């Protein structure tokens with residue numbers, strides 16, 4: 001651990017001790033107020049601009065419908081540095097609007113803050129120690145174990161039930177500088193540990209948000225056009241599982257086209273007529289693709305790759321085209337759901353083969369939701385952009 005990180009940890013631990021001491025001798029009125037409000041206090045580390053999103057929309061950092069919380073102030077500091085590295089790469093359109101955001105911006109641009117919130121227990125899901133949910137691309141380098149909590153999406157009507165406040169001790173310039181340095185370290189470590197192993201340059205043309213601006217419209221259109229969306233083995237849950245596996249392949253450094261992989265996951269089994277042998281379902285999926293021009297903006301070259309991936313996806317082939325390979329690997333990495341162990345020699349990408357050793361990194365389709373999956377695809381592009389140094 002570097003000196004800045006150690007300093008931040010010491011500072012966080014001292015702050016936590018002070019808070020514990022305050023809690024022990026806190027005044028009766030405050031305790032009564034807390035009891036009346038119910039709920040429990042958690043910490044969340046984020047950039048100032050993301051803190052604004054939390055304030056204005058409820059707990060939706062990352063726009064993925066979830067909030068990543070911890071009961072450790074130190075880990076919130078780590079979250080804050082992740083968020084700084086992420087916000088530097090994923091989307092520069094967020095501008096601070098709150099007092100906290102403006103103060104932080106005045107301190108020199110992209111900075112991190114930590115907020116705490118009091119949430120009703122009903123919206124908080126405890127994740128097992130060490131499961132680091134949701135896993136971020138930096139998890140292998142940065143998560144060093146504490147309890148994480150995931151809050152379910154919170155309805156606007158529930159907003160009065162919780163509080164968000166900036167933690168002043170994390171807003172001072174020295175701490176923010178430490179967090180910023182931590183984020184640089186994370187980004188550098190990430191680059192070192194996640195160097196692409198698939199020998200192929202990323203496509204400069206791919207842009208998930210541009211190619212699929214409204215993922216929910218696309219998902220709804222495919223479901224509407226599918227005769228087997230409710231199928232147990234090849235229905236929507238399977239499509240979502242393939243999409244999650246594809247996201248993991250992208251995050252592991254495979255420079256495939258994320259919009260093509262995402263559309264493949266939706267379409268490849270959407271035109272099955274039976275759960276068993278159905279040799280034409282890939283071609284029918286390609287036919288369905290032609291009716292979807294109003295809900296995506298893929299170009300001709302992308303559509304050509306996607307059609308080839310769809311038509312041949314069940315032929316037991318591998319591909320040198322990493323986008324087609326990522327599509328087929330994502331499908332094969334979900335074979336465990338029908339009791340089949342995927343075989344390394346039938347996978348096309350190094351990232352897919354690496355995932356064979358850590359299958360628990362791929363959630364089952366039933367265990368995730370579309371906003372989470374879509375966020376992973378948007379994040380996968382941010383990860384590629386982490387090659388750009390974090391601003392200082």
Ligand SMILES: [Fe+2]
Nearest residue numbers: 268269313314
């Ligand atoms: Fe299939």
Ligand SMILES: [Fe+2]
Nearest residue numbers: 238268269331
């Ligand atoms: Fe499939």
